[in-house]
Amino acid sequence: MGERPVGELIEELAARLGPGRFTEVCVDLLGGARREDHLAELPSLTGHDWSAGEPVRDPAVWKDHWLRTWGARGLLHCWDDRATDAVLAGLADEEWRPAEMCLKVAARHEVAGAGDGAARLAAHPLPRVRVAALRALAVVGDTEHAAAVDAAQGDPEADVRRAAGRAREQLRRRLDLPEEA
Template sequence: MTRLPPPLDLSASVPDLVRELARHLGATTFVGLCVDLLGGADRSEHLDALPYLTGHDWAPGSPVTDPMSWDDYWVRTWGARGLLHVWADTASSAVVAGLVDEHWRPTEMCLKVTARHEVAGAAEAAAALAAHDLPRVRVQALRALGAVGDTEHVEVVRDALTDPAPAVRRAAARAVESLVVRLDLSPQASIELMSP
């Protein structure tokens, strides 16, 4: 990769930094970089790009360069977060694979990417994640199902209407509304779906 200049303003928002990086690299190369990071690429090979993806200074000796301070799951999460802001369908399989990451942070970010970009092939993993231990992951799983779920996922969403976590119940209600519209469900099916 060509050596990158530092960000114009490291204090800018991450979405702005990500778009700046995509302008430097071009969209195709940018997406390839994010896919590599999501797949577990070595952070040391991408030190020029990581300030744009993180909003952190990656100067030698910075804690963010140290895997003991910032575990490798962060690198995978940052790769997924880049795809949240600059997308190409070529990243779909990497995002679907990220939905079964061993750590919840990359998984949660891949769910966000799925919901925003309607990632094909992600519905089954999202349905499984609707039962995750962490409510915040369940919320994102339901958002993803609202975007990409099909008729076989309706019951999963319906079951979440009685989740103990209020945020999950709210996400389930919004997912129901999305599924009703997306799947063109009948008025009677809509009523039944909203009844926990």
């Protein structure tokens, strides 16, 4: 795998597998597939060597939530609308990394229906997840999600407040909302 960017590896994997099979693999991983089921695809999705004996194969070293995260990351680089339900479900993942990656997918690809999950994650304990949620809400949120964005403008973290301000402005323009909520 070496020094090549993961995004490049993912795009090559998608071209090799074809869009349908690539999406199936990513959705399967995002849904909790066993790592052994996708050993051939995981090197390209992770950028890590998955040969025998490598620590990335060990669930004690790389917890299962990483598999879900890597599945979502594949969709970040090569989107297919057939993955929508898996991404929406991933927004409710009990681990923050897969949920955060699903927020990134939702924002980049304007995943329909992601507003409710993003609004819930706008109150997540980790600031980086709140920022990702606000970025997603900026592009997938609707009028009922404006309150979550407005609430984040008073967040104790400056990065979250900045993201909330940008999201509010994007929502205002996109949805023709008033200047002040």
